[in-house]
Each structure stands twice: as structure tokens, then as C-alpha cells.
């Protein structure tokens with residue numbers, strides 16, 4: 001059943017969200033509340049149905065035990081503003097105090113518990129800790145896609161204690177549905193645009209996509225390993241020599257499967273890794289010594305634009321160049337606008353993975369593609385074809401044990 005069809009009237013709902021927001025070091029002011037806003041549809045649905053909320057999250061990477069800078073108390077007031085409610089805060093995640101506060105919650109009330117990662121049992125997926133958390137609610141909702149690839153206590157193990165009383169939240173459900181839309185039955189032609197720094201980080205994604213796509217566009221730092229694999233001269237461009245045989249395998253597999261693999265033919269080169277470097281454009285197979293490729297060239301942009309414009313499904317992960325520097329952002333920028341254009345013409349477009357999201361936001365285009373995925377690592381693992389523990393935990397009808405300590 002879909003999250004929106006559930007009724008939480010008089011339910012005490014234990015919700016795992018991702019409130020891992022950046023805070024200013026001294027004032028603890030929230031500098032970007034995107035993740036908090038993303039959870040609002042789920043939280044408001046429970047409250048509007050007449051349920052109460054016990055909200056749990058992690059924040060940062062505390063080493064062991066309480067650390068002031070990672071306390072969720074810093075977000076209480078802003079959460080109150082977003083939900084238009086008074087928020088009760090418990091300075092522990094489990095134990096008597098948390099249970100007492102939870103048991104006294106009335107419909108429409110909200111309790112936030114302290115950072116789960118102050119307990120090492122959270123990341124180790126400890127079953128006892130998960131059981132203690134489970135005492136705080138009578139229904140479990142997981143809305144934290146960013147951690148769905150981890151078998152942590154609050155994202156996975158806790159579901160053991162909610163057989164028949166657990167669900168994805170609105171955000172997590174949307175993430176899965178949009179990923180399934182491109183992976184299960186994509187409307188063809190289906191183009192995957194894969195960029196970013198390294199072949200090694202994306203190899204499993206490329207392999208899993210090869211039998212699903214019509215076209216793959218390769219850009220960014222990883223393209224130079226492909227060029228070297230084909231005998232090109234790449235100067236001092238980024239290269240992973242230990243991935244050259246992998247790149248050759250991908251080229252062969254793509255040919256065998258009839259997938260059009262588009263690798264840049266020309267590149268913007270620079271004499272140093274700097275926005276102020278001297279720049280030029282050249283054939284990507286002929287990069288002079290002492291120069292490095294930092295963006296795709298004019299011909300490649302034109303060719304990639306054409307491929308994107310005739311696509312019905314588009315998946316974009318990773319920038320085409322060092323888009324953080326103005327001198328090397330053109331490839332990424334034009335690709336972003338091409339994906340938007342194709343979306344306007346009816347294509348389904350999913351953009352995800354940390355840096356492509358940063359790129360699409362840099363041009364304020366987030367609302368002009370079909371879906372922007374929030375979970376970097378989780379999205380990559382999903383695209384690699386892996387089953388995510390947090391997803392299995394909700395889908396599995398019976399109890400299960402993934403890990404214990």
C-alpha cells in the first residue's frame with residue numbers, strides 16, 4: 001500500500017528522517033534546510049491524519065557519545081517553524097526518559113529524539129538498540145533515502161519489531177518509484193549520462209545499465225581513461241591506469257549489446273588545474289604534454305545535445321567537467337539545459353548523485369527536470385542493481401536478521 005493511502009489517526013509514528021543538515025560551526029545555525037523540507041510531506045501527513053510523531057535522525061559523524069556540535073537540539077526551533085508546532089526534545093535516543101515522553105504524546109504532538117549516532121549501536125545495526133527504539137512508537141516509517149543503503153539500527157533492524165506496521169515515507173517512496181521508472185521499464189530511447197571524476201566510482205553503475213539503455217554518454221574526468229584505453233594521448237589529464245582494462249571491457253560489451261557509447265571527441269584543455277589557467281580546445285586523442293582536459297569540447301557538446309534531444313528517458317549522474325570553475329562549466333551547463341529541454345518535450349529525466357544535483361541547482365533547474373534524487377550513495381547502489389537493506393526491511397513481511405553484534 002502506498003504511504004498516502006495509510007491512515008495514522010491515533011497512531012504514534014516512529015519516523016526515521018534524514019536531518020543531517022549542515023550547521024555553522026559557532027552559531028549552529030542551519031545553512032541548508034533542504035533535507036528537512038524534503039521530509040515535511042511525510043511528517044505533515046501523519047499530523048494531519050491525527051497521529052503523533054517520534055522523529056529520529058543522525059547528524060554528522062560523532063565519534064563516540066555526546067558531542068555538542070552534533071546535537072539535534074540545534075534544529076528544534078527550525079523544525080518547529082517548519083511544522084508550525086511546538087517540538088518536544090529528548091536528550092537521549094532510548095531509555096526511560098524517551099519512553100516516558102513518547103508515552104505522553106497526544107495526537108498532533110511531536111517529539112524529536114537525540115542524534116542516533118551518539119550510540120555506536122546505531123551504525124553497527126545492533127538489535128537491542130533497535131528494540132529500544134521500537135518502544136517509542138506503534139508504527140514505523142522510514143523516510144531517509146540517504147541512509148537506506150546502510151543496515152543501521154534505525155534504518156533497517158528496527159523494522160523487525162513492526163511486522164505489518166511499517167511503511168516507506170513519501171520521500172523514500174518517491175525515490176524508489178522514480179528509480180524504478182528508469183530501471184524497470186524505461187521508455188526508449190533511454191540515455192544514461194555518466195560523468196564525474198573516476199571510472200572506478202561508476203563502473204558498477206555503467207555495467208548494470210548496459211543492458212537497459214539505448215545510449216550512454218560518458219563525460220568528465222573518467223572519459224580520459226577511456227581515451228587512453230583506445231590509444232589516445234591525454235597529457236596530464238585525470239587517468240586511472242588500473243581501470244584501463246575495465247574501460248576496454250565496457251567498450252566491447254557496449255558494442256556486443258548494440259548500445260551507442262558516446263565518448264567526447266574534443267576537449268577543453270588547461271595548462272594547470274585552475275580557473276585562471278591558459279585554455280584551448282583540441283581533439284581529445286591529441287592532448288599535448290603538460291595540458292589536461294577539464295571539460296568536453298564544442299563538437300562533443302553538440303553531439304551529446306543531439307542524443308539527449310531524441311531521448312524519452314534520461315538518467316544523469318556526474319558532471320561533464322570541472323563545473324565548479326567557471327572556465328570549465330560550459331559542458332555541464334549545456335547538458336543541464338538540454339536535459340531540461342528534453343523534459344519539456346516529454347522525456348522523463350532523473351538527475352542524481354551529489355555533484356549532478358549541485359550542478360542542476362547551480363543553474364536553478366531543479367524544478368525543471370522530472371525528479372532530482374537526494375540520496376547520493378544510496379542512489380548509486382540502487383543504480384548498481386543492489387538491494388538496499390532499508391528497502392528490504394520495509395518490503396519483507398516477516399522479521400529478518402541482516403547483522404547483529
Ligand code: AMP
Nearest residue numbers: 196197198220221293294318321322355
Ligand atoms: P564524482 O563525485 O565522481 O561524480 O565527481 C565529481 C567531480 O569530478 C567534480 O568535483 C568535478 O570537478 C570532477 N571532474 C569532472 N571532470 C573532471 C576532469 N576532467 N578532471 C578532473 N576532475 C573532473
